[in-house]
Structure formats: C-alpha cells, structure tokens
Amino acid sequence: MSTTASELMKTPLNAAHRALNAKMVDFGGWDMPVQYPAGILAEHEAVRTKAGLFDVSHMGEVRVKGPGALALVEHLTPNAVSKLAIGQVHYTAFLYENGTFVDDLLVYREGEEEFLLVVNAGNSDKDFAWVQHHAPGYDCTVVNESPATGQIALQGPLSLSILQPLTKTPLEPIGYYFFTHGEVAGVQCLISRTGYTGEDGFELYCPAGDAEKVWNAVMAAGTPKGLIPAGLGCRNTLRLECKMALYGHEIDDSIHALEAGLGWIVKLDKGDFIGRDALVAAKAAPAPRKLVGFKTLEKRDIARDHMPVVRDGKPIGFVTSAAPSPTCGINLGLAYVPTELAKVGGRISIEIRGRAVDAEIIPTPFYKWQK
Amino acid sequence: MFPADLKYTKDHEWLKPAGDGTALIGITQYAQDALGDVVFVDLPEVGEAFGQGEEFGTVESVKTVSELNMPAAGEVLEVNGSLGDHPEAVNEDPYGKGWMVKIKLTGDLAGLLDTKAYEALVSAESH
Numbered sequence: 001m002s003t004t005a006s007e008l009m010k011t012p013l014n015a016a017h018r019a020l021n022a023k024m025v026d027f028g029g030w031d032m033p034v035q036y037p038a039g040i041l042a043e044h045e046a047v048r049t050k051a052g053l054f055d056v057s058h059m060g061e062v063r064v065k066g067p068g069a070l071a072l073v074e075h076l077t078p079n080a081v082s083k084l085a086i087g088q089v090h091y092t093a094f095l096y097e098n099g100t101f102v103d104d105l106l107v108y109r110e111g112e113e114e115f116l117l118v119v120n121a122g123n124s125d126k127d128f129a130w131v132q133h134h135a136p137g138y139d140c141t142v143v144n145e146s147p148a149t150g151q152i153a154l155q156g157p158l159s160l161s162i163l164q165p166l167t168k169t170p171l172e173p174i175g176y177y178f179f180t181h182g183e184v185a186g187v188q189c190l191i192s193r194t195g196y197t198g199e200d201g202f203e204l205y206c207p208a209g210d211a212e213k214v215w216n217a218v219m220a221a222g223t224p225k226g227l228i229p230a231g232l233g234c235r236n237t238l239r240l241e242c243k244m245a246l247y248g249h250e251i252d253d254s255i256h257a258l259e260a261g262l263g264w265i266v267k268l269d270k271g272d273f274i275g276r277d278a279l280v281a282a283k284a285a286p287a288p289r290k291l292v293g294f295k296t297l298e299k300r301d302i303a304r305d306h307m308p309v310v311r312d313g314k315p316i317g318f319v320t321s322a323a324p325s326p327t328c329g330i331n332l333g334l335a336y337v338p339t340e341l342a343k344v345g346g347r348i349s350i351e352i353r354g355r356a357v358d359a360e361i362i363p364t365p366f367y368k369w370q371k
Numbered sequence: 372m373f374p375a376d377l378k379y380t381k382d383h384e385w386l387k388p389a390g391d392g393t394a395l396i397g398i399t400q401y402a403q404d405a406l407g408d409v410v411f412v413d414l415p416e417v418g419e420a421f422g423q424g425e426e427f428g429t430v431e432s433v434k435t436v437s438e439l440n441m442p443a444a445g446e447v448l449e450v451n452g453s454l455g456d457h458p459e460a461v462n463e464d465p466y467g468k469g470w471m472v473k474i475k476l477t478g479d480l481a482g483l484l485d486t487k488a489y490e491a492l493v494s495a496e497s498h
Binding site: 023034035039040041044233236237299300302304323324326353 | 404407408410411413429431432433434435436462
C-alpha cells in the first residue's frame with residue numbers, strides 16, 4: 001500500500017521544491033526532495049566543490065528549559081553536557097538502558113538552563129515522548145518546537161561567502177560546532193556552523209513561516225557562485241563518505257554505542273546517564289562485532305544497504321549503508337563484521353544478489369574535509 | 372517521450388525491431404528518470420541466449436539497482452561497450468546512445484506494449 005502525497009507531512013518549503021522540479025519521495029512520512037533536475041552526482045559535487053542548499057525542516061526540535069534542564073539532558077544523553085559552553089553544539093544520542101539507540105541528536109546549549117535538542121524526523125514523536133517520559137522530577141519545561149521550526153542547511157566550501165552578505169552577524173568567528181543568533185535576510189535565525197556532509201557550512205533554524213524567505217534569499221545570493229538546491233539523495237552519499245551514522249542503518253535499537261564506533265560521545269566519567277551500566281559492561285568485554293568501512297574490488301560489484309556479509313555461504317554480518325562514491329569514484333560501504341575480521345587491509349565477502357563478492361576493509365572516513 | 376517505433380515492457384525496457392530479425396534493447400525515459408544518475412550497466416556476453424522476461428543484466432544508479440529483463444527471446448549479437456566509460460548515456464539519451472544490447476530475435480513480440488498502452492501504464496504508475 002502506498003501513501004499518497006496528500007497524506008504525507010510537508011515542510012514549509014514544499015512548494016519551493018515543486019517549483020524547482022524536485023523529484024519528491026516519501027521519507028519517513030515526509031514529502032521530501034530526493035533530488036532536483038541536476039541529479040545526485042551534480043548535487044554531491046556542488047556540495048564538495050561549491051555549495052548546496054538542503055531543506056531539513058523535517059528534523060525535530062525539542063526545547064528543554066529550566067533549573068533542571070541540564071540535569072535532565074545529562075541523564076538522557078551519554079556526552080558531557082555540562083562541558084558545553086553557551087553557544088556550543090555537540091553530537092550525542094538517546095540510549096536505552098541496554099546501551100542501544102533511541103536516536104542520535106545534536107544538543108545546542110542556548111543558556112545555562114536552556115537546551116535545544118535536534119532529532120531525526122522519523123523519530124521525532126518517539127524522541128519527544130522519551131524526553132517527556134523522563135522529565136518528571138526535573139524542574140524544567142519540554143516543548144516540541146518541530147512544527148513551528150524551519151531548518152535550512154547551506155553546505156560546501158563557499159557557504160560562508162554566500163551567507164555573509166545576507167547577515168550582519170560575523171560568520172567567520174563562529175567555530176565548527178558553535179552557533180549564534182542573528183538575522184538572515186531579515187529573519188531571526190539560529191545560525192549554526194554544523195552539517196551532515198563533511199564540508200564547511202551553516203544550518204539555519206527559523207520560524208516555519210519565514211523558511212521560504214530565507215531559502216529564496218540564500219538561493220539568490222548563491223546561484224551566481226554555483227550554489228544549487230540539493231536533495232536527500234546526495235545528503236546520503238555525502239554523509240556516507242564521511243562515515244556519519246544514519247539511524248536505521250549504522251545505529252538503531254539493536255546496536256550499542258561502542259560497537260557503532262561512537263565511543264567518543266560516551267563519557268563514562270561524567271556521572272550517571274541512561275545506558276551507562278550497559279556500556280561499562282560492554283567496555284569490559286571485547287565487542288563481538290565492529291563497524292568497518294569497505295570497498296568492493298570490481299567496478300560491477302556495488303553493495304547496497306542491508307546486504308549480508310558472508311563466510312562460507314553463511315551470514316556473519318551485514319552492510320549498513322553502501323553506494324558508489326561520487327567523490328572517491330569507488331564502490332564504498334559500511335558494515336558490521338566480527339571483530340576478528342575488522343582490520344584495515346583485510347578481506348570480507350558481501351553477498352550481492354546471490355553472488356559472494358570480494359571487498360577490502362579500508363580506513364574511514366572515506367573522505368575528510370580539508371579544513 | 373516514448374517513441375512510436377518502439378515496443379515496451381511493463382518493466383520499462385524498450386525494444387526496437389530493425390526489420391531484419393534483429394532488435395535493439397534499452398530502458399525507457401521513465402525508467403532512467405526513476406533510477407537517477409546511472410553509474411554502471413552490467414551487460415551479458417555476446418552469444419548468450421535469453422528467454423522472454425529473463426534477466427540479462429543490471430543497471431546501477433547512485434541510489435539503487437534495477438534488473439534488466441529481455442523484452443523478447445533472443446541471442447545477444449552486440450553489447451553497447453561505450454556504456455562502460457559513459458553510463459550517463461542511459462540518462463542523457465535512453466533511446467539512442469544509451470542502448471544496451473542488440474539481439475537476434477528467436478521468439479515473437481507477444482505481450483509487448485505499444486506506445487499508447489505504455490503511456491497509460493506510466494501514467495497510472497506516476498499517480
């Protein structure tokens with residue numbers, strides 16, 4: 001049974017995408033652009049070499065505010081929230097007691113007692129309920145701001161030069177994973193130097209009703225410099241090249257934070273948080289599987305998400321995400337494999353449509369931003 | 372968008388009979404648009420024989436992969452080797468430079484759609 005476009009949720013930029021002749025798809029219940037007429041390869045290349053503009057208004061935003069806000073967010077996430085300066089952002093997660101993922105998210109510290117949590121679109125309702133469920137006992141308010149918020153991501157090496165003329169806020173001093181507030185094209189925005197592409201860039205949060213104004217202003221300013229609108233198709237290939245996790249692929253409720261290679265967001269010494277006991281135990285025992293990057297050896301062998309990793313015809317792991325890499329020109333992927341096989345230079349077999357093909361484990365990230 | 376001198380399958384391949392018992396085969400404008408940027412086309416060897424509807428190769432785009440099925444029974448006489456270096460021809464010129472195989476027809480064209488029927492099929496799928 002397919003869902004018709006009319007039943008899907010729409011971002012405030014839906015009409016803008018249609019006017020740009022985007023190809024729209026159902027993405028987790030949202031009517032979203034997978035690509036524009038330029039196509040995924042051209043959009044991917046624009047982000048790596050110039051700039052691309054993404055509508056990410058489908059992402060969820062939850063604001064936690066009050067004297068108990070810091071303690072609640074510390075309780076809900078493994079990263080050290082108290083270390084965040086006001087105006088700083090970090091990547092973290094909501095974990096279950098067993099250390100597996102409710103979701104991954106960004107935490108913005110808006111004030112001593114105020115945090116903005118930015119979560120995945122498809123998990124937004126679950127995440128809001130999760131925060132609400134744990135909030136009693138903490139002196140703070142929890143507000144779902146998702147419907148009222150538009151979010152636009154300008155990504156690529158020319159992002160700063162495209163955005164600066166639209167705002168009086170000096171952008172250059174904003175460090176990577178820091179943010180500020182300011183007007184962009186006359187609209188009050190949260191201006192965040194973050195992204196999901198492995199390039200320099202800014203994510204702009206604004207009132208939903210003003211999203212189209214911001215979008216149009218950035219498009220107009222950037223088009224002469226090579227900016228093009230970019231869809232979810234290239235967003236996936238861009239993040240894959242940088243080994244950035246995607247919920248439902250590298251992480252989900254069956255995978256814990258350490259085997260996902262996300263030990264760096266787990267601060268066991270910060271005090272208690274949900275999932276800590278499980279991760280302490282996991283750290284003491286050797287992980288049976290690890291996430292690795294691989295390339296297939298033949299041009300025709302293109303692995304895809306969820307294909308099995310096999311040995312002697314039996315599944316021993318699985319591909320989480322894979323695609324032909326537009327930047328690297330080879331067929332890449334990420335996979336969970338038994339830890340004893342998880343060595344750079346080692347070989348694994350991936351079953352592609354009934355055929356076991358050779359792949360080599362290679363270093364990740366596959367692509368690294370030259371800052 | 373769907374030339375009148377071609378026959379079509381429900382799986383979005385086209386077949387162009389040359390009139391001498393041979394035919395060219397490729398995928399339609401609708402198919403290439405649905406796939407997006409094509410990055411690899413896996414084609415059979417010359418001399419291989421296939422029945423109608425049998426898989427003879429795959430076409431890989433950045434985001435997905437699709438099987439290629441024979442519109443009619445035949446033996447492969449030629450494959451479009453230029454797709455090795457220029458798979459984008461499938462997107463840019465699906466009925467011309469993006470052709471995939473040339474076959475000697477060994478069966479009939481039963482069950483294939485004419486342009487009007489194929490247009491109706493595509494129109495139904497897009498809504």
